[in-house]
Amino acid sequence: MNASDERPFGVGDPRDFLEIDALLDDEERMLRDTVRRFVDDRVLPDVADWFEEGTFPRDMAKDLGALGLLGMHLEGYGCAGASATAYGLACLELEAGDSGARSFVSVQGSLAMFPIWRFGSEEQKQRWLPPMAAGEVIGCFGLTEPDSGSDPASMRTTARRDGGDWVLNGTKMWITNGSIADVAVVWAREPETSAIHGFIVPTDTPGFSAPEIHRKLSLRASITSELVLDDVRLPDEARLPEVATMRGPLSCLNEARYGILWGAMGAARACYEAALDYAGSRIQFDVPIASFQLTQRKLVDMMVKVNKGTLLALHLGRMKDRGQLSSTHVSFGKMDNVREALWVAREARGVLGANGITLEYPVIRHMNNLESVYTYEGTNEIHTLVLGQAITGISAFRA
Amino acid sequence: MNIVVCAKQIPDPAEPGELDPETKTLKRDGKLILDESDMYGVEMALQLADNAGGGEVTLVSMAPDNKVDGIRTGLAMGAAKAVLVSDPALAGTDALGTAKVLAAAVGKVEGADLVLTATESSDGYTGTVPEQLAELLGLPSVTFAKHIEIADGKVKVQRQTDAGYDEVECPLPCVVSVTAGVVEPRYPSFKGIMAAKSKPLDQLALADTGLEADQVGWAGGGQEIVGVEDAPEREAGEIIEDDGTGAEKIVAYLENLKLV
Ligand SMILES: Cc1cc2nc3c(=O)[nH]c(=O)nc-3n(C[C@H](O)[C@H](O)[C@H](O)COP(=O)(O)OP(=O)(O)OC[C@H]3O[C@@H](n4cnc5c(N)ncnc54)[C@H](O)[C@@H]3O)c2cc1C
Ligand SMILES: Cc1cc2nc3c(=O)[nH]c(=O)nc-3n(C[C@H](O)[C@H](O)[C@H](O)COP(=O)(O)OP(=O)(O)OC[C@H]3O[C@@H](n4cnc5c(N)ncnc54)[C@H](O)[C@@H]3O)c2cc1C
Numbered sequence: 072m073n074a075s076d077e078r079p080f081g082v083g084d085p086r087d088f089l090e091i092d093a094l095l096d097d098e099e100r101m102l103r104d105t106v107r108r109f110v111d112d113r114v115l116p117d118v119a120d121w122f123e124e125g126t127f128p129r130d131m132a133k134d135l136g137a138l139g140l141l142g143m144h145l146e147g148y149g150c151a152g153a154s155a156t157a158y159g160l161a162c163l164e165l166e167a168g169d170s171g172a173r174s175f176v177s178v179q180g181s182l183a184m185f186p187i188w189r190f191g192s193e194e195q196k197q198r199w200l201p202p203m204a205a206g207e208v209i210g211c212f213g214l215t216e217p218d219s220g221s222d223p224a225s226m227r228t229t230a231r232r233d234g235g236d237w238v239l240n241g242t243k244m245w246i247t248n249g250s251i252a253d254v255a256v257v258w259a260r261e262p263e264t265s266a267i268h269g270f271i272v273p274t275d276t277p278g279f280s281a282p283e284i285h286r287k288l289s290l291r292a293s294i295t296s297e298l299v300l301d302d303v304r305l306p307d308e309a310r311l312p313e314v315a316t317m318r319g320p321l322s323c324l325n326e327a328r329y330g331i332l333w334g335a336m337g338a339a340r341a342c343y344e345a346a347l348d349y350a351g352s353r354i355q356f357d358v359p360i361a362s363f364q365l366t367q368r369k370l371v372d373m374m375v376k377v378n379k380g381t382l383l384a385l386h387l388g389r390m391k392d393r394g395q396l397s398s399t400h401v402s403f404g405k406m407d408n409v410r411e412a413l414w415v416a417r418e419a420r421g422v423l424g425a426n427g428i429t430l431e432y433p434v435i436r437h438m439n440n441l442e443s444v445y446t447y448e449g450t451n452e453i454h455t456l457v458l459g460q461a462i463t464g465i466s467a468f469r470a
Numbered sequence: 471m472n473i474v475v476c477a478k479q480i481p482d483p484a485e486p487g488e489l490d491p492e493t494k495t496l497k498r499d500g501k502l503i504l505d506e507s508d509m510y511g512v513e514m515a516l517q518l519a520d521n522a523g524g525g526e527v528t529l530v531s532m533a534p535d536n537k538v539d540g541i542r543t544g545l546a547m548g549a550a551k552a553v554l555v556s557d558p559a560l561a562g563t564d565a566l567g568t569a570k571v572l573a574a575a576v577g578k579v580e581g582a583d584l585v586l587t588a589t590e591s592s593d594g595y596t597g598t599v600p601e602q603l604a605e606l607l608g609l610p611s612v613t614f615a616k617h618i619e620i621a622d623g624k625v626k627v628q629r630q631t632d633a634g635y636d637e638v639e640c641p642l643p644c645v646v647s648v649t650a651g652v653v654e655p656r657y658p659s660f661k662g663i664m665a666a667k668s669k670p671l672d673q674l675a676l677a678d679t680g681l682e683a684d685q686v687g688w689a690g691g692g693q694e695i696v697g698v699e700d701a702p703e704r705e706a707g708e709i710i711e712d713d714g715t716g717a718e719k720i721v722a723y724l725e726n727l728k729l730v
Binding site: 097098101102105108109137138139140143151152153157161 | 539542543546656657658659660661662663664666667
């Protein structure tokens with residue numbers, strides 16, 4: 072007999088059933104609580120309006136920077152240098168607000184700052200990273216093209232040498248933050264050598280434009296754009312010197328996906344909690360709808376998926392902090408946590424009945440957002456194939 | 471400009487508080503957080519030190535069981551160091567006893583130019599500690615500050631009143647109590663959070679304060695809680711049927727309460 076046997080029958084914290092909180096240290100909890108408070112104060116009151124209007128408040132960048140959220144897992148150059156687990160917890164809390172806010176932070180930190188931090192020259196780091204960490208300079212990441220999505224190595228954007236300069240031509244598609252960015256990290260192929268180079272492109276460079284993509288029904292509280300590169304001339308100092316293969320963009324994506332596997336559980340938690348609260352107060356047939364077995368099954372399945380996914384995220388976070396996390400582990404987390412989050416969101420949507428389709432409740436906003444999260448940073452299918460190859464040794468990417 | 475801020479650590483008001491039936495006081499054995507009332511003092515102190523071009527902000531706190539979570543929040547916001555007094559003998563200490571302990575703790579901070587408190591705490595809210603503290607330290611004090619400026623060895627305080635504010639000046643060092651809500655407390659930054667655990671935290675027992683056990687705790691309390699009762703159930707309100715004079719009756723009712 073030990074103490075845990077004496078805990079009363081039939082109790083459990085509906086908001087933290089597996090007591091995952093106890094697996095965090097004081098510093099992680101304080102950081103998590105700080106982001107949660109920020110989201111409560113600054114995101115939740117207005118996010119339904121941003122979603123409806125299809126905007127993201129640019130001035131929030133400085134507030135996110137002051138907190139230390141931008142590039143928070145990077146060392147030096149004004150970055151906070153937090154652990155991978157702390158970065159994950161922050162992503163979870165942000166996405167419990169909205170996937171748009173988390174996307175902003177993922178793109179800035181993992182897709183725009185990370186390549187400069189990892190593959191940039193000392194001068195490039197000094198020039199760009201501190202203002203990006205402070206949120207004074209907004210970045211974006213251009214890899215996907217109209218005809219090159221899951222197979223980014225098929226990209227057509229070119230970078231040709233011209234004397235000491237480079238000249239970029241091509242179109243990038245679906246680029247988060249594109250139209251509000253001050254600087255774009257653009258990946259392009261050098262036709263002569265087939266090398267893949269990353270360029271730091273100030274968005275006021277002649278020949279660069281970033282028209283916004285409208286009529287999205289998902290991730291509306293986030294700016295998505297096309298990047299048009301029409302003879303964009305750059306000095307060699309704009310090229311990231313330390314990488315010249317697809318490893319460059321893929322390593323950035325690996326960082327961002329790691330944040331997503333946490334973030335998705337934030338969205339899922341918000342949906343589950345909304346459904347739980349709603350089911351407890353909505354009366355039909357004279358009783359709260361939580362009284363029905365069918366509803367309880369839904370709530371329990373949601374609760375179990377949120378707890379399991381969060382435990383998975385924490386496990387992967389601890390592995391990353393120990394330097395043991397591989398990109399296939401990240402695929403495991405991205406694939407499973409996002410699809411489970413989407414399942415939870417759809418189930419919660421049903422529990423809320425008609426209220427489940429309005430922006431008065433967070434659920435359909437998260438549900439629609441997660442459709443983007445399901446696709447970007449490697450679709451669910453692509454991560455499945457990554458894992459399939461890992462366990463069978465057979466690549467199934469090409470028919 | 472060295473500023474001391476009194477930082478009370480209290481049970482999270484978001485969680486249902488519980489009274490200990492034995493001692494009839496609030497149970498404080500769970501996690502304690504920084505009283506929101508004191509966040510304004512911390513924010514103001516950080517701004518004043520910044521404007522003065524330097525100086526340190528030190529937190530002082532008295533709390534059971536060496537609890538530090540709330541202090542860490544203040545350190546993460548930017549305070550440089552903290553003094554915590556904790557001792558089993560302090561259980562039951564009343565407001566005056568608290569002021570004695572805090573005065574002793576402030577005395578451990580070298581070169582303090584200014585001591586900030588909240589006007590009242592969120593859990594005990596006697597609102598008496600600031601004045602008691604000033605008296606024990608032998609310092610002048612100003613209460614209900616909504617704005618503080620420091621120049622030429624003086625504080626200039628906008629002291630909140632029912633009608634607006636008074637402008638009050640007072641020589642340093644002094645004790646000023648800060649009204650809740652007058653500044654926007656910053657969020658602790660991640661760098662601040664990570665730095666907080668390596669900032670100096672001076673943990674004192676009662677013996678280190680020079681106070682005796684009979685000056686504090688149950689023994690030192692000039693008061694005793696003899697009973698605790700539930701608040702009376704709210705009585706049913708008065709229902710006014712509108713027969714054409716409804717508005718007049720409501721006005722008369724409010725006038726009676728001196729609300730209009
Ligand atoms: C809101 C949003 C923001 C984005 N932000 C960015 C950004 O900031 N930067 C950036 O570079 N990109 C961004 N993207 C692009 C995103 O990364 C791509 O949409 C994604 O990689 C998928 O590419 P695709 O849309 O061209 O789909 P496709 O690759 O055309 O895929 C279509 C379908 O075919 C499936 N499929 C493809 N190949 C295979 C295969 N071998 N086997 C089985 N199924 C397969 C896919 O899984 C998918 O279901 C964003 C996308 C969205 C929606
Ligand atoms: C009979 C009795 C028994 C009590 N028993 C206990 C007990 O067992 N354990 C226990 O922890 N408390 C106990 N308390 C409460 C504790 O003593 C209070 O801190 C004290 O009474 C101060 O009262 P207050 O919070 O109303 O101060 P207020 O005058 O409302 O506080 C004004 C400001 O003074 C500062 N301040 C006040 N207290 C502190 C503090 N402790 N540390 C730092 N700054 C402070 C803060 O800036 C605060 O906002 C007891 C109180 C009474 C009356």
